[in-house]
Amino acid sequence: MVQIAIGSKNPAKIQAVTTAFDLMDIDARVEGVDVPSGVSAQPMSNEETMQGAVNRAKRTLLAGEFDYGIGLEGGVQETSYGLMLCNWAAVADRDGLVSVGAGVQIMLPDAVAEEIRGGRELGEVIDEWAGGHDISKGEGTIGILTQGQINRSQMFRDAIICAFAPSMRSKKTE
Numbered sequence: 001m002v003q004i005a006i007g008s009k010n011p012a013k014i015q016a017v018t019t020a021f022d023l024m025d026i027d028a029r030v031e032g033v034d035v036p037s038g039v040s041a042q043p044m045s046n047e048e049t050m051q052g053a054v055n056r057a058k059r060t061l062l063a064g065e066f067d068y069g070i071g072l073e074g075g076v077q078e079t080s081y082g083l084m085l086c087n088w089a090a091v092a093d094r095d096g097l098v099s100v101g102a103g104v105q106i107m108l109p110d111a112v113a114e115e116i117r118g119g120r121e122l123g124e125v126i127d128e129w130a131g132g133h134d135i136s137k138g139e140g141t142i143g144i145l146t147q148g149q150i151n152r153s154q155m156f157r158d159a160i161i162c163a164f165a166p167s168m169r170s171k172k173t174e
């Protein structure tokens, strides 16, 4: 059984890891560990969000006797079509290898984007905008904006599978 630590206690993130390993047919024990991301509470670019995921993955791996540390981070990226929601996954292993993968991206409504540009966190803004509570722990902004077609857990699940792909390939050639 593979021992996996995920650098968050957010249930949507923990669920994403569990489902990703189920889909990859890997027998895994998944534990949530609270670690700092080392980036802003609201990362403002793809690069900063990716760095947050990598920091969490590395720190999580050191938190116990784990085979892999996983970091998941949400953020935003300014584009010529407005502010996009972006999400990154990182996997760190005992050999010091780190790999990353990303989730689908979606345009944020102008009213939401303006609040975030003004310095607020998406989690709080989306709750207000959608009239919800702790949306970031459930369907997520992606769930709200896609009418539930894609939820935060599914989005991170795919990002994790992409981040884990190099490890899967190296296992096969061992």
Ligand SMILES: O=P(O)(O)OP(=O)(O)OP(=O)(O)OC[C@H]1O[C@@H](n2cnc3c(O)ncnc32)[C@H](O)[C@@H]1O
Pocket: 007, 008, 009, 010, 013, 041, 042, 043, 072, 073, 074, 075, 121, 122, 123, 124, 126, 135, 136, 137, 139, 140, 141, 142, 152
């Ligand atoms: O406990 P942690 O793991 O930190 O979980 P989190 O929900 O805070 O998630 P992130 O730190 O990765 O996300 C950074 C910020 O963006 C918000 N956020 C990111 N993606 C979101 C989503 O899909 N829905 C709602 N809020 C989101 C989140 O609430 C934070 O304010």
Ligand SMILES: [Mg+2]
Pocket: 041
């Ligand atoms: Mg956070």
